[in-house]
Amino acid sequence: MEREFSIGVFDSGYGGLTVLKSIIEILPDYNYIYLGDNARSPYGDHSFETVYHYTLQSVEWLFSKGCKLVILACNTASAKALRNIQQLVLPKKYPDYRVLGVIRPTAEIIGNFTQTQKVGILGTRGTVRSNSYPIEISHFFSDVEVFQQSCPLWVPLIENNEHLNEGADYFVKKYLDELFVQSKDIDTLLLACTHYPLMIPKIAAHVSNQIKIVAQADIVAKSLLDYLNRHPEIENGLFKNQERLFYTSGDTENFDQHAAVFLEQAVTSLKMEW
DSSP: OOSOBEEEEEESSSTHHHHHHHHHHHSTTSOEEEEEOGGGOOOTTSOHHHHHHHHHHHHHHHHHTTEEEEEEOOHHHHHHTHHHIIIIIHHHHOTTOEEEOSHHHHHTTGGGSOSSSEEEEEEOHHHHHHTHHHHHHHHHOTTOEEEEEEOTTHHHHHHTTOTTSTTHHHHHHHHHHHHHHHOTTOOEEEEOSTTGGGGHHHHHHTSOTTSEEEOSHHHHHHHHHHHHHHOHHHHTTBOOSOOEEEEESSOHHHHHHHHHHHHSSOOOOEEOOO
């Protein structure tokens, strides 16, 4: 197989850049193409059908750009679209291509963090309504009790760069209070949205230092490393020129400004066309 493929990383907006950052730290040699569907974000409040349509369209666009492996670095897309893409689309149209998500790798290890066997999930409405995390976690940790809380205003706060200002405290406390009302024994918080790591300083200020706050980026990156080690038929077909391309369906200038915050380095994006 010729070495001609990149790894695609998709998110509805900027959050997937936290995942890409960790992936590059662990797997720096590969070529990556990032796509943010900023023109149609956030995905959290869209229907299953809409998220599936948008996600499949974005995945196929990344395929057309030379990505044979695509990571859905978006919890909502992983919850609402991944299974159908893997089971219904890939076998028929793209049997040699792969699409992976962020939910399963996290579910496989989240039970290792809790002592009380009670885990709190903080995510978008779409992720919470899908019940993907309770279902997946139960497959690996049947004794772990999962409590969920949607945080619909956190993504807008982050994307407007207001997440570390005093005004954000009200909404951080509000959602945490609503979660802990469900169980005071929660000792592990899973940030089930790739935007949310930027909220960690605020979250930590409102919970006990005994509570573990778990972000997904490093988990997903290590899972990808393991996947490539186990699938040489995919790994052997990947370019290793350390090239990174960034595309957005929205405004490139706006994307570059926000992306620099998530990726912690300057970004120059390209406008994607469907």
